[in-house]
Structures are given as structure tokens and as C-alpha cells.
Amino acid sequence: MEKNKKINSFFDHFPPKVAEYCFQLWHDYPFDFIVSKSRHSKLGDYRFSPQKGHQITVNRNLNSYAFLVTYLHEVAHLLTYLTYKNKVLPHGEEWKNSFRTIFEPILEEDLLPDELINVLKSYLVNPSATSTGHGPLVDVLKTYDASNSSITLHALPENQIFLLKNLELIKGKLRRTRYFCREANTGKLYLVAKNAQVTPLETNEL
Numbered sequence: 749m750e751k752n753k754k755i756n757s758f759f760d761h762f763p764p765k766v767a768e769y770c771f772q773l774w775h776d777y778p779f780d781f782i783v784s785k786s787r788h789s790k791l792g793d794y795r796f797s798p799q800k801g802h803q804i805t806v807n808r809n810l811n812s813y814a815f816l817v818t819y820l821h822e823v824a825h826l827l828t829y830l831t832y833k834n835k836v837l838p839h840g841e842e843w844k845n846s847f848r849t850i851f852e853p854i855l856e857e858d859l860l861p862d863e864l865i866n867v868l869k870s871y872l873v874n875p876s877a878t879s880t881g882h883g884p885l886v887d888v889l890k891t892y893d894a895s896n897s898s899i900t901l902h903a904l905p906e907n908q909i910f911l912l913k914n915l916e917l918i919k920g921k922l923r924r925t926r927y928f929c930r931e932a933n934t935g936k937l938y939l940v941a942k943n944a945q946v947t948p949l950e951t952n953e954l
Contacts, residue, residue: 755767755768755771756926756939758770758771758774759938759939759940759941760941760944761783761806761808761812761815762812762815762816762819763812763813763816763859763860763913763914763915764912764913764915764938764940765858765859765860765914765915766816766854766859766860769853769854770816770819770820773823773850777802777823777826777827777830778801778802779801779802779803779804779826780800780801780802780803780804781803781804781805781806782803782804782805782806783805783806783807783808784805784806784807784808785807785808785809786807786808786809787807790807790878791806791807791810791814791818791878791879791880792804792805792806792807792818792819792821792822793805793822794822794823794825794826794829796826796829802826802829804819804822804823804826805822806818806819806822811889811892811893811894812892812913813860813861813864813889813892813913814879814889814892817868817879817885817889818879820847820850820851821847821875821878821879823850824843824846824847824849824850825838825843825846827846827849827850828842828843828846831846838877839875839876839877844874844875847872847875848872848875851868851872855868855869860914861914863888863891864888864889867884867885867888868885870884871884871885892913894945898945898946898947899945899946899947899948900942900943900944900945900946901919901927901929901940901941901942901943901944901946902927902942902943904919904946904948905919906919906920906921907919907920908948909932909948909949910946910947910948910949911946911947911948911949912929912940912944912946912947915931915938916931916932916933916949917929917930917931917932917938917940917946918930918931918932922942923939925941925942926939926940926941926942927939927940927942
């Protein structure tokens with residue numbers, strides 16, 4: 749993916765309620781952000797070179813919450829490097845402190861699911877080098893993988909209510925490649941990619 753700082757692109761990969769926060773980190777600490785093809789060896793990585801600067805990659809096949817955890821893991825590496833360069837261990841106390849610090853602002857019930865917050869708080873006490881090394885976190889993240897009941901947003905009729913990354917949304921009008929969608933409970937508007945995998949809900953009541 750070419751570098752693109754339009755915030756709409758963040759809503760394609762992150763949970764909608766924290767996409768702006770993740771975008772702000774990109775804005776505050778500029779780096780090349782690459783949504784990578786699936787890699788068996790890693791979920792993401794951080795690199796720095798004097799020629800290319802800072803680069804973060806995250807695998808595109810991750811569900812939005814696993815994508816979030818991986819992204820913040822790598823941003824924590826960047827913040828640690830900015831402060832300590834290569835003078836500390838890659839996953840030492842300095843990185844752990846950075847990881848906890850950037851996660852803390854979004855560990856709120858109105859931003860992330862309760863069950864995920866509870867596991868993250870436990871995990872962040874002493875985060876491991878990879879999220880796959882913490883069984884409870886692996887288990888809860890798997891529950892957000894796309895299910896067989898998911899279809900593309902484009903296939904739904906207008907005004908259909910659907911579930912996307914823990915949000916109940918109502919499909920609106922198409923704008924180029926994204927639909928205007930309104931959160932059922934708050935009325936907040938989101939732009940959702942027409943090919944996003946969503947779960948239709950049984951009721952169409954607005």
C-alpha cells in the first residue's frame with residue numbers, strides 16, 4: 749500500500765472508535781505505514797534506516813482488533829527508538845512502558861469491548877515480545893475473526909442495520925468506494941468501505 753495519510757483508510761483496518769487515535773499517532777510520529785500481505789513468520793514489524801526513515805508494517809489478514817494490537821506494538825518500538833536509539837533491549841522495560849503508555853488512552857468501555865479490555869489490562873502488566881505468546885489474548889482476538897455469516901456491505905440494502913467491529917451501524921448512501929453509515933445508538937457517522945465484511949442484524953428498525 750502506498751503511503752496515504754487520509755484518515756478514511758484507517759477505518760478499513762482499525763476498530764472504528766479508535767481509528768482516529770491510531771491515525772493521530774501516525775500524524776504525530778511520521779513513518780511509512782505498509783499494510784502487508786500475510787506473513788507466517790510475523791504479524792508486523794518496525795524498521796529504521798537513515799536512508800528510508802521509520803517504517804511500520806502490519807499484516808492485512810488480521811481482524812481489526814488484532815491489527816490494532818500489532819500496530820500499537822510496533823509504534824511502541826518506534827517511540828522507544830526515538831528516545832533510546834539502539835541502547836536498550838528490543839522488548840525490554842523501555843518498550844513495555846511505551847506500549848502501556850500508548851494503549852492506556854483507549855482502554856475504555858466505550859471504545860473497545862469489555863472482554864478485550866480485561867485481557868489487555870492483564871497482558872500489559874508484562875507484555876511479551878509477541879501477542880501470540882499470551883494465550884488469553886490470542887483466544888479473545890480469535891473471537892473477532894470474520895464468521896461465515898459475514899457478507900460485504902455493498903450486498904446489503906440501504907437502511908439495513910449491521911454489525912461491524914462491535915458497532916451497530918445503519919447503511920446509508922454510497923460515496924465513491926465507501927458508504928455513509930450511522931451508528932444506531934449515537935447517530936455518529938462513519939465512512940465504511942463497500943467491500944467491508946459485515947454481519948447483518950435481523951431487525952431493520954431505526
